[in-house]
Amino acid sequence: MSPVKTISLILAAAVVWLASMSFFVVDETELAIKFRLGEIVKTDYEPGLYFKLPFVNNVRKFDSRILTLDAQPERYLTFEKKNVIVDAFIKWRISDVANYYTTMAGSERNAGLRLSQVIKNGLRDEFGKRTIQEAISGERSQIMNVITAQIEDQANQFGIEVVDVRIKRIELPPEVSGSVYQRMEAERSRVAKDLRSRGAEAAERIRADADRQRTVILAEAYRDAEGLRGEGDARSAEVYASAFTQDAEFYELYRSLNAYKNVFRNEGDVLVLDPTSEFFKYFKNAKGLSQ
Numbered sequence: 001m002s003p004v005k006t007i008s009l010i011l012a013a014a015v016v017w018l019a020s021m022s023f024f025v026v027d028e029t030e031l032a033i034k035f036r037l038g039e040i041v042k043t044d045y046e047p048g049l050y051f052k053l054p055f056v057n058n059v060r061k062f063d064s065r066i067l068t069l070d071a072q073p074e075r076y077l078t079f080e081k082k083n084v085i086v087d088a089f090i091k092w093r094i095s096d097v098a099n100y101y102t103t104m105a106g107s108e109r110n111a112g113l114r115l116s117q118v119i120k121n122g123l124r125d126e127f128g129k130r131t132i133q134e135a136i137s138g139e140r141s142q143i144m145n146v147i148t149a150q151i152e153d154q155a156n157q158f159g160i161e162v163v164d165v166r167i168k169r170i171e172l173p174p175e176v177s178g179s180v181y182q183r184m185e186a187e188r189s190r191v192a193k194d195l196r197s198r199g200a201e202a203a204e205r206i207r208a209d210a211d212r213q214r215t216v217i218l219a220e221a222y223r224d225a226e227g228l229r230g231e232g233d234a235r236s237a238e239v240y241a242s243a244f245t246q247d248a249e250f251y252e253l254y255r256s257l258n259a260y261k262n263v264f265r266n267e268g269d270v271l272v273l274d275p276t277s278e279f280f281k282y283f284k285n286a287k288g289l290s291q
Contacts, residue, residue, distance in 0.1 A: 021054035031064045031097040033106075043098045060106055066093045066163055069112050074120055075173065076127040078135060085171045086123055090115055091163040092155065099159030111160060118154050119165065122147040136170050143167065 025048070026032045032045040035058050052059060073087040092115060094100045104110040126143045127135055135143065148165040155162045244251045 022051055023049060024052060024059045025049050026061070029063060029065050030061045031094055032062075033060045033097055033101055034058075035060070040098055040101070060101065062094055062097055062100070062106065063108075064094060066091050067108070069115050071116050071119055074123070076124050078127050079129060079131050082132060083173050084127065084132060084135065085173060086127070087168045087171075088119060088123065088166060089168060090119060090151070090165050092160050093163060094159060095156070095161035096159030099157075101159075103158045111158065114158065115151065115155065115160070115162075118151050119147060122150045132172075140167060140170075 024032070026045045028047045030047075032043070032050075033040055034042045034045075034050075034052060036053075036056055041057070069090040069092060071088050071090065073085050075083050076086055078084060092111075100106070100111070104114070123143075126146055130143070144165050144167060148162060151162045151165060240251075
């Protein structure tokens with residue numbers, strides 16, 4: 001290859017390299033800062049292709065999307081001086097890229113450390129004002145709103161916008177959880193025993209009432225039965241009396257025959273009586289007269 005061609009190729013490569021160094025692309029998910037000898041000259045870039053002077057200008061790019069900072073769980077003291085473990089996270093993004101670069105040196109790690117410290121201070125203050133019950137159930141959303149407002153004021157100074165602050169979970173320390181569960185179990189056992197005793201008392205009342213009603217019903221039934229039996233006996237006596245008055249001799253014969261039938265029902269029956277007694281008078285003749 002001739003020296004002229006070699007020089008031409010070198011010049012062409014240099015031109016291509018200078019051209020590549022003279023342009024940069026800003027993506028839709030990026031924020032860009034252009035420097036001139038280390039001084040910020042422009043930050044408001046829309047997505048597209050831009051020109052820069054090689055060796056004079058350099059460009060730094062940052063993520064413009066919403067980022068998540070998952071803070072490490074920390075212990076905080078409540079109003080009753082009891083420890084709780086709180087796990088929270090922050091949603092944030094860069095709102096002023098120049099301020100962000102100046103205050104955080106363009107480091108996402110530095111921003112995370114600063115935001116973590118801010119949220120820890122906010123959680124410490126808010127949990128210190130509330131009891132465990134208030135923090136867990138009643139005022140959890142209020143705590144998040146207050147901390148979000150506090151962080152927003154401080155984060156704006158760093159060119160950061162806080163989108164949201166959320167508490168994932170609030171737990172008791174392991175050394176406390178065991179005793180809490182034991183107290184909960186004892187309380188549930190007490191409630192269960194109380195319910196059982198109330199149930200037993202109610203069962204006894206129901207059983208006693210049922211026995212009383214049974215006794216009353218049986219007594220009323222016996223009373224009614226005795227009344228009906230008395231009415232039947234009276235009616236029977238009335239019928240017998242009427243029949244006796246119509247034919248006393250036949251009635252006496254009929255009653256004697258029934259007596260004989262009942263007494264001599266079985267072959268082995270034995271009756272010891274005087275043959276001349278009144279019982280055997282119809283054995284002698286149908287008139288029941290003595291011979």
